[in-house]
Amino acid sequence: MEKGKIIFLNGVSSSGKTSLAKSLQEKLTEPFFLLAADAFIDMLPEKYNNPNKSGAMPVILKAITMTHHTIKLFSDMGINVVVEHIFHYKDWLDECVELLHECPVLLVHVTCPLDELRRREKERGDRDIGRAEIQLQRSYSLNNYDLTIDTFSNTIEECADKIIEFLGCTENYIAFKTLWSHIH
Numbered sequence: 091m092e093k094g095k096i097i098f099l100n101g102v103s104s105s106g107k108t109s110l111a112k113s114l115q116e117k118l119t120e121p122f123f124l125l126a127a128d129a130f131i132d133m134l135p136e137k138y139n140n141p142n143k144s145g146a147m148p149v150i151l152k153a154i155t156m157t158h159h160t161i162k163l164f165s166d167m168g169i170n171v172v173v174e175h176i177f178h179y180k181d182w183l184d185e186c187v188e189l190l191h192e193c194p195v196l197l198v199h200v201t202c203p204l205d206e207l208r209r210r211e212k213e214r215g216d217r218d219i220g221r222a223e224i225q226l227q228r229s230y231s232l233n234n235y236d237l238t239i240d241t242f243s244n245t246i247e248e249c250a251d252k253i254i255e256f257l258g259c260t261e262n263y264i265a266f267k268t269l270w271s272h273i274h
Contacts, residue, residue, distance in 0.1 A: 093193050094169040096161060097122065097253060098186075100177055101200030105207065106241030106249070107174040110200060113250040114172050118257075123164060126174040130157045158185050165193040184273060191270035196263050198253055199238040206242045236265045 097114060099107045111124050130153040131139050138149040157175070164171045177183040202210075237256050239249040256262045 091166075091168050094165040094167065094171060095122075095257065096165055096170075096190065096193055096195040097172045097257065098161075098195055098197045099172065099174050099200050100197065100235075101202075102176055102207065105200045105202045106246060107200050109246045110239075110241065110249055110253075111172045111174055113246045114253060117247075117250050117254060118170075120170060122170040122172045124174070125157065125161055125164065125171050127154055127157045127176070128174070130154065130160075154182060155185065158182075158189055161186070162189045162193065165190070183269070187266055187269045187273060191266050193266075194260055194263050195266040196253070196257055197234075197236045197265035199235040200249075201238060201240050202242045234265050234268055236262055 097111075099110060101107050108126070111126075115122055115124060131150055134149060134153060137143060138146045141147050141150055161171060161173055175182075175186075177186075237253065239252055241249055244252070
């Protein structure tokens, strides 16, 4: 069975991942399921879904690992997915690379200037103000992407079109394979 394609959107909160994922789902001619790491955390009981609460972090880490394994499961079943995620830790990246290096993964860096991230956080009203800035400072810095898009300089539709253009050629899917070769 042919593996399903994975469009892996990596970026901080309010960078435009969700809007971009939904635009991709609308524009793509074949179905792509949306898998978001936050959705797995949201499945947790309230007492475990906040990393600042006692005993919550090990449960949150299991939810993230479940996300990574679910991405692989979908691809192994021939199902295409768009993934919304952020590599808070190098371990998360390493786990994804280990699990997905044989899958057709297009790794996309979703960027946006800090001032715009701040504006979006305030406008949305459902975000902790400053969350994106903290994520920018604390998240694992990765220099190896298949494609980088800026949701401030380009519209969501233009960003989706760039990804779709790259998606058409599996020779563009080299980031995870390169990362895997560095680990092994």
